[in-house]
Amino acid sequence: MPTTDAPLALGIIGAGIMGERLLNAIHGAPDSPVRVSAIWDPAPDALDRIAAAFPAVPRVADAAAVVATSGCVYVASPPASHLGYARAALTAGRSVFCEKPLAIDLSEARAFVAEAGTAGGVNFPFASSPGVAAIARWIEAGAIGTPRRLAIAVAFARWPRPWQQDAARWLDARDEGGFTREVVSHFLFLARRLLGPLQDVRGRVDFPEAGRSERAIDVTLTAGGLPVTLTGRVGATAADDHNTWTLEGDTGAVRLRDWAIAERRGPDGRFEPEPDAIPNERLRPITLRRQIEGVVRMARGEPHHLATFAEALAVQEAVEAILAL
Template sequence: MTTDEPLALGIIGAGVMGRRMLDAVLGEDTSPVRISALWDPVEAAMDRVGSAYPGVPRVADAAAVVAACDCVYVASPPASHIGHARAALDAGRSVFCEKPLAVDLADARAFVAEGGGAGAVNFPFASSLGVATLERWISEGAVGTPRRLTIEVGFAAWPRPWQVDAAAWLDARAEGGFTREVVSHFLFLSRRLLGPLRGLSGTVRFPETGRSERAVDTTFRAGEVPVTLKGRVGETTTDDHNSWTLEGDAGAVRLRDWAVAERRLADGTFEAASDAMPNETARPIALRRQLEGVARMARGEPHHLATFSEAFDVQMIVEDILAL
């Protein structure tokens, strides 16, 4: 691939994330990638793609996706991630994978050692405009010396309404739950901006046999900053509400509802950045920036995406939380 032609991207998985990727690529006249192949083992999912995106090449299996592309986007359920990613790397392709890398930590650790720099993980905060605003404010001294970080997530129900088709794994203890699916993003953000995550303590509740967690209360440190994490299902009427709030000796900043950067005023209230936008508007922009990073990664160039190593660090603390 030369730098002036789109990257050939193959997609494994036609669920919510696979379809978002299709929207991001096909909705751009000048996308840095093109869809070279797509496969999902569920026939109905393939049929939906054929109806919505008739020009997308649908192929017979995962091996055909790998054969048709320069980079494989793995958007299948978590238990299948590492098998598809290994097959792609073994064939000399690069990999852009949804988190987690694997459902088994030992397998993920081995994969990271094998994978080197030939891949990245889709943590969109790496490309978020709201996060970029927070970083600018922090560098300008809006926080001063960080004193504490608070992460809060809440859901009316789990899975969220738009995820019900994947409830079989999203609400199971082996692969699902809001800590893996949502909290992991804020853990990645904490690690990238503040440092390694360590010193975990707290509690997690699994009140329904076989189903995922319904409450998480933990403390740990990101670098030298104390962190408090609270997650709940069923204590709000909002489908999805979250905040990441960093306080210091000079002030506070936060990211609210995935995308809105806010700064604390002298009266204690928070004010959104002048260019802040809701997640529905910000998400496609972040994904476009992710795709630009994928193209650079596949060419062996420096990129801003979450590395395999960063993703594994996040996965380790996620699984530690769920084992409390």
């Protein structure tokens, strides 16, 4: 696609939490490099909510109309529908920015990645996170010495989280939902991008309620050959969502806390945040705007920092290996 300074026409399929967050990020920027060409969701109440919050955004009759009006399509629908919409967009010559996972069936995800080429990216926001950038700088500067081990821990008061209750039907379903797919996948993406391939998954997963998603995981794996411990619990914290990604080396340690806060371990053993660190509620729109910049580069065929389809598939392979334990 030729380079142009005109805003990218971005269509959105799915008017749920993620679709609305992207709209907020786009409309919260004074000079956004994209314009929303259309949005569609099969739920009329979801489109009504968008109409009230963003009256200037065109609402169309179906997914095909979104594809027809767009240069790039953002697929923000539930996972079972991702591939159908992504394939339709790619067939029409559009680029695709998709939520994870690519599909709920690994064989279908593998086939899609084999056929899709490079005209797409997946929304792993850690690819654009200032907190992650700080962690990467520290590692490159030698703050931890030689990396030795990684620990990932996630915890939730309940699942789904309170702000996800409208999507609880699929978010708490064993075949499509769960915190390992929804949350742990982000931290596995970070491990893979900074450390290397995810392999040798072992451990235990607890599914105490028939048909519902997991409530606990205790897993080991490797990332680029480094040992990784991964734990997750529902009901083990009073917080809606608490997480840490902690990389230890032979001379120090760094961690990302609660999605956003980059911290280094000091001589006294305590972790201290980067001076400019801000909580996720304030960081999220900044990160999403950086993701949008990556979407524009991707749609123009330029180098970009977004998660590729291949990276997303590698993360999904690890996630499904965990859930199959």
